[in-house]
Amino acid sequence: MTEAAGRPPAFRVVDLIVAEGPEGAERILIAGLTVGVAAGEIVAVLADGRAPAEALVGVLAGRRRAQYGSIAVSGSARRRHVGPAVPAGLSVVRPGQWLPGIGARPAVVVDAVHPEPRAGDTVASSARGAARAGSAVLLVTDDPETAAVADRVVHLNRPPQPPTRPEPPAEAERFSAEALTAAVLGSLTSAGVAPQRAALVSRVLVDADLRGHFSHGVGLLPMYLDRLARGGIDLAAEPEWISRDSVVAVLDARGGFGQVAADAAAEHCARRATEHGIAAVAVRGNNHIGMLAAYRDHFVRHGVVGLVLNISGPSVAAPGAGRPTLGNDAVCMVVPRAEGRPLVVDFATGTVASGKIRHAAHRGEPVPPTWLVDRQGRPTTDPEELDRGGAVPVFGGHKGLGVAVITEVLAGILAGGTVSPLVHKQRAEPDRAMDCSQLFLALSPSAFGDPPVDELLRVLSAAVADGYPQGAPRVHLPEQQEESAEAAAREHGIPVPARVVESLGWTADRTATAVGGAR
Incomplete structure (x- = not known):
């Protein structure tokens, strides 16, 4: 991130990653924020929604844990931010909560997500007052008009666009289970696989997609065909x-x-x-x-x-x-x-099957930071890191x-x-x-001794459901997610990333049209 020309940053946030939700199914709120602010400068972090903005403020204020990242304030030690902590020299204020001696602080975060307006003390005047006093000011907001008062605006979660990045994610092609099985079977038999053997492989791949486990589905077929050609599969x-x-x-x-x-x-x-x-x-x-x-x-x-x-x-x-x-x-x-x-x-x-990460790469999508670490052992949301020497924890x-x-x-x-x-x-x-x-x-x-398997499984299932005071969530037992995925696939078709379809050379005349619009 570029700092103010000619001025070193007095305040830096580096590689900040914040997620919420259960392990393996996290929602990324902050996907690797890096920003530096010079003394006397106002930089706005414009979030793409209230939740990411609140998450950033919570971490900076020491109320929330981050999965990864560090915060450094000029004159204080740089620290890895894995737990709630506020670096010395940093204050988090809301408009209308002006603190005495704020100008003595090297860094000020203006929380414009939860403003407490007071006459004569707006977001703009709070930020400008701190900047005039020599503080590095980070303004956190989800409102573009509020962000406009800053010297620079950094868009939270908007990825950089270097020329080597893949194209935006393409729409998936949708197939019925029968049509997808026929397409896979055709590709395998064209590669010389015996029909009976090709039918088995097709069934296993399509079954995974049908149950929502795309990591083990038809997305593997291009690799299988490559391994056939090179001798990895006899x-x-x-x-x-x-x-x-x-x-x-x-x-x-x-x-x-x-x-x-x-x-x-x-x-x-x-x-x-x-x-x-x-x-x-x-x-x-x-x-x-x-x-x-x-x-x-x-x-x-x-x-x-x-x-x-x-x-x-x-x-x-x-x-x-x-x-x-x-x-x-x-x-x-x-x-x-x-x-x-x-x-x-x-x-x-x-933490997750490796194929789920590659499926995200096929679709050009980031992954939760707990799914993958890069070659230095740092959490990353870039699925391409898996094949660059990264690892699944x-x-x-x-x-x-x-x-x-x-x-x-x-x-x-x-x-x-x-x-x-x-x-x-x-x-x-x-x-x-x-x-x-x-x-x-x-x-x-x-x-x-023929134990009553069905009855005891019902007791076990009921016990799990009874553990939720507000009622069990829709998915609270193994197999429920798969049942839901299969029902959706039967109704709407099985999605196959367009990148995979293109690599296999499938065209409309190679796949049968199915009821409901899915191929």
Whole structure:
């Protein structure tokens, strides 16, 4: 940010990031504000709404915590602003609250978001009075007319526009599930994939989009096709059973499509659990298998509880670390119900699945600052940083790291004889199989005396809902978000970023028109 010509800043805000909301679903209020103000200068920060303006004032006044950033006042120490604190030499005032001796302060913030007008003491006179007294004045407002009194105006959350930035986000194309499946199938078979195998991969990708998990959906198809062309996915590979005579089986995927080995493992595991009460299948030498919940039908059909664990290449940083040294591993549990949809719990060990960040990059959108750190370990809202050496923080601090280690031991060390730091990253090494691994577990309720699964799940669900004094929010249990996403997709079509559609060369004559206007 340019300061007043020839004058060093007396007051600086650097890389300030503020967000609100639950972890993994945050709303960004301030996306990296940097501004400097010289002594005697008035700089207005014009917010794009009241909430961001209030957030900025709250942080500057020490009433609110910021996720990242620092504040420096001339003559006082620069501090990282991770908790409420007000640097020495800084005052926050409202018009009408003029403080004695304000001219002795190196920096003054005029809070024009919550004015307390008093005759003869308007926003303009408050700001100009402090500037005449030699203070560096930062005027915070969401009103363009109020901001006009300043020497300079800085627009909060308006990103810089260097020439290397991608174009503004394009509108998504919308497809029905059937049309999107047909389009994916056509692209895969055109690349030489056998129809039956292409149908499986298409189903898994479209299922993820249908459930709102775009990180694992059709947006992956261009990468899959590139890996096919370069040899990272072996077109003709047939999974090979190393052993399958006991309750524990081992399947070598041999570097083919990950979905092929995963589907075979899920079916075998679920069926064997109905015979023995419990079963496990280890899959090694595999590639990306997509959304783990995509294999739920095998467990549901056989009436067994399923647990799937997966390790992947390094993209996650340990608590407080900056470099990606762990896989964004995944865990999924499937609990069939006698009536209705199964309970599905499916999550990554990173704060968010890496694919969600890439989906935001496809759409040209920022991400919440808790989703990603750059190569220096600093929170960032730029999704492109993920492929520049950035990392996804592990979820839940050291407890989340514990879940990741459990997954590494079960799905990595036991199932595959490997760990995520040894797995090849599919984007960085498109010519090599990932050599990742999965563990599929299944348990039959009948082996445990046929407990009343449905009834106890209802008790559990009611207990969760009863914990909200004002009534449970719409989404308060696993699977509810997916049900809502699927209903919307069925009605309005599945959105696929135009950038992805263009890269695949899809045109209107390659996709069937669907009811409701979706392709």
